[in-house]
Amino acid sequence: MPQDMHVETEVGRATPLKAVRRHCLSCCGGSSNEVKLCPAKSCPLWPFRHGHRPNAEDRAAVADRQLYPLERNLTGATFQGSALRAIRLRCIDCSGNSDSEVRACKFGPDHPTPCDLHPFRLGRNPNISHSPERREAAAERLARARVAALPTKPIETPVSIGDLGLRGLGPLESGPFAKIARPIGQNRKRP
Numbered sequence: 001m002p003q004d005m006h007v008e009t010e011v012g013r014a015t016p017l018k019a020v021r022r023h024c025l026s027c028c029g030g031s032s033n034e035v036k037l038c039p040a041k042s043c044p045l046w047p048f049r050h051g052h053r054p055n056a057e058d059r060a061a062v063a064d065r066q067l068y069p070l071e072r073n074l075t076g077a078t079f080q081g082s083a084l085r086a087i088r089l090r091c092i093d094c095s096g097n098s099d100s101e102v103r104a105c106k107f108g109p110d111h112p113t114p115c116d117l118h119p120f121r122l123g124r125n126p127n128i129s130h131s132p133e134r135r136e137a138a139a140e141r142l143a144r145a146r147v148a149a150l151p152t153k154p155i156e157t158p159v160s161i162g163d164l165g166l167r168g169l170g171p172l173e174s175g176p177f178a179k180i181a182r183p184i185g186q187n188r189k190r191p
Helices: 014-026 032-036 056-061 083-094 100-101 133-151 175-181
Strands: 005-007 128-130
Touching: 014 032, 014 083, 083 100, 128 133
Parallel strands: none
Antiparallel strands: 005 128
C-alpha cells in the first residue's frame, strides 16, 4: 500500500468484501450454507459472496453468464473488476439501471433496514483517505489532462451556410431546403 494512503479499520467500518459477505448473508436469510449454494450466478456479487477474492473456480462458474444489470451487456468472462466494481453494478441493478438513483439511495445508516453496500455504492471505498499532497497532485494531473484535450487551433466557423458545401445532399437540393442547400452565389436552376 502506498505510504500516502491511510485505511481506517475502526470497528463498524467494513471492507468492501466484508460488506458483500454481509449483504449475501442477509439475501440468503442468514444461512452461510445458502450463500455457498447460491444459484444467482448472474449477480455481480456472486464470485465475492464468501467475503474474499474469487478463485479461478468461481470465476469460471460465471464466465458464460451475463451479469445484472442486463442493459450493461457484461458477462462473467469480461468482468475483471474488484469487489467495489461488483458492488457498483449490484447497486445500479437494484436502482433500476439509474446512476442518479444510486447516488440518491435512501438505504443508508439512518434507514430502518440499512443496506450493507450503501457506503460503497459509488464504487469508492470511503475508508481510504489520501494525503493532501496526493489530492493536490491528482488535481494538477487532471488540470494538465484537460488542457491537453483542448483543440490546438481555434475552430473555424463558416461565414455563411453556403461555405458548408451542402451540394449533393439529395432531398435538400429540392423542396423547402433548396435555397440553403446550394452555395450562395449560385444561380437557381429554372425549369
